[in-house]
Amino acid sequence: MKTKFIVRTVAAFALLSTLNPQPSTCRAQGSLSPPGPPAPTMKTLAQVEPRTAISSAPFAITNPGSYYLTTNLVVSTGDAITIATNGVTLDLNGFTISSTAASATGFAVRIMGGLCNLRIMNGFISGGVTNSGGIYSGPGFQYGIAGPSLWTSNITVSGVHVSGCLADGILLGANSYVESCIVQTVGGYGILATTVKDSIAAACGQAGISGTQVLNCSGESILYSYGIYANTAINSAGYSKNFVGLSAETALNCYGSSPSQGLFARTAQNCSGYGGSGQGLAAQMAVNCYGYSQSSSGVHATVAQNCIGYSSSGAGVYAEAVAIACFGCSGTGPGIHAFIANSCRVWCGTTTITHKYNMP
Numbered sequence: 001m002k003t004k005f006i007v008r009t010v011a012a013f014a015l016l017s018t019l020n021p022q023p024s025t026c027r028a029q030g031s032l033s034p035p036g037p038p039a040p041t042m043k044t045l046a047q048v049e050p051r052t053a054i055s056s057a058p059f060a061i062t063n064p065g066s067y068y069l070t071t072n073l074v075v076s077t078g079d080a081i082t083i084a085t086n087g088v089t090l091d092l093n094g095f096t097i098s099s100t101a102a103s104a105t106g107f108a109v110r111i112m113g114g115l116c117n118l119r120i121m122n123g124f125i126s127g128g129v130t131n132s133g134g135i136y137s138g139p140g141f142q143y144g145i146a147g148p149s150l151w152t153s154n155i156t157v158s159g160v161h162v163s164g165c166l167a168d169g170i171l172l173g174a175n176s177y178v179e180s181c182i183v184q185t186v187g188g189y190g191i192l193a194t195t196v197k198d199s200i201a202a203a204c205g206q207a208g209i210s211g212t213q214v215l216n217c218s219g220e221s222i223l224y225s226y227g228i229y230a231n232t233a234i235n236s237a238g239y240s241k242n243f244v245g246l247s248a249e250t251a252l253n254c255y256g257s258s259p260s261q262g263l264f265a266r267t268a269q270n271c272s273g274y275g276g277s278g279q280g281l282a283a284q285m286a287v288n289c290y291g292y293s294q295s296s297s298g299v300h301a302t303v304a305q306n307c308i309g310y311s312s313s314g315a316g317v318y319a320e321a322v323a324i325a326c327f328g329c330s331g332t333g334p335g336i337h338a339f340i341a342n343s344c345r346v347w348c349g350t351t352t353i354t355h356k357y358n359m360p
Helices: 002-019
Strands: 052-054 059-061 065-069 073-075 081-083 088-091 096-099 107-111 116-126 130-132 135-137 143-146 153-165 174-179 182-186 195-197 200-204 209-215 218-221 228-234 237-240 244-252 255-258 261-269 272-275 281-287 290-293 299-305 308-311 317-324 327-342 345-357
Touching: 081 088, 096 107, 107 116, 107 153, 116 143, 143 153, 209 218, 228 237, 244 272, 261 290, 272 281, 290 299, 299 308, 308 317
Parallel strands: 052 065, 059 081, 065 088, 073 096, 081 107, 088 116, 096 116, 107 143, 116 153, 153 174, 153 182, 174 195, 182 200, 195 209, 200 218, 209 228, 218 237, 228 244, 237 255, 244 261, 255 272, 261 281, 272 290, 281 299, 290 308, 299 317, 308 327, 317 327, 327 345
Antiparallel strands: 130 135, 237 244, 244 255, 255 261, 261 272
16 A cells, blocks of 8 residues: 555656646745845935025025025115026015115116026015105105116016006016016006016006007006007007007007097007097007097097097097098087098088098
8 A cells, every 4th residue: 555655646746747847936035135225215405495595685696596585575775686697587486575765766676787588476576655646755666676777688577566666667678578467656667578468557657568569458657658558559458647548550459548649559450549638549540449539539540440439529530541331420520531431420420521432
């Protein structure tokens, strides 16, 4: 019996070797040598926050890089922050820069001349200057964000609210961009930049907003200047207390209002204007426009097409050359005055048209 058991056992092992000729490695062990100390996993402070903190003023930025406020900044006189080098990003980080100077002086952010590639964003600049009957006075800053000259370029200001400055709010140079900013109660320009978008300037002594392109903006001047002055103005509204509400080479979907002249443009399309002693809307080419004036022309244009004009005592629509499909009304003057009028209608007032077509 013992011999048979041994024979069967040997046969069984032989069969297993045939089915699995390779030795098993499922329990093989690695090196028992220690791997060494663990590598560091924490980031350095420079990696977590690769910017320079500003916690007091006055502060001068003399090296390119990114800077941010950690608290509100207050100065008693002069400038708060000076940018004296190219390639700087300044994040106000939701904080306020203010001045307690008894007589407004200095800059909240001074940009030295000839600089480029700057960005300033996200915060507030506050002074105590107020307006009384067109006279600006009080404590705080003279300028919000500006420089001693306009010879700067590639500057962006976004998300900044400036108020209570004796002179200009945001004054930038060539190739500059301002977006989503608010300026109010400043004695000079509200915003001056190449492109101004989605911004508001109110209660300004000089032009509310001035730029090559002004889009989706509102500007107000309470002295003798423009509410908005632009090469191209789109979806914007300008108000002036004593001058022109909105003036542009090309105005699209715009509104201008003033006791003097409401809106003035070389080409005005889908625009409207309100004027007191001057024209409501004046343009060389006015298309789909509306104008109202108390004592001058509601719409005054070389060519007026699909326009509506009202005037208390001037011409409703005054077309120096051609009026096409226009509607005019005047209390005491001509409803429509034109050299050629085609398919027009005079609702009230007299008619002074040299050549009529398709109309009574």
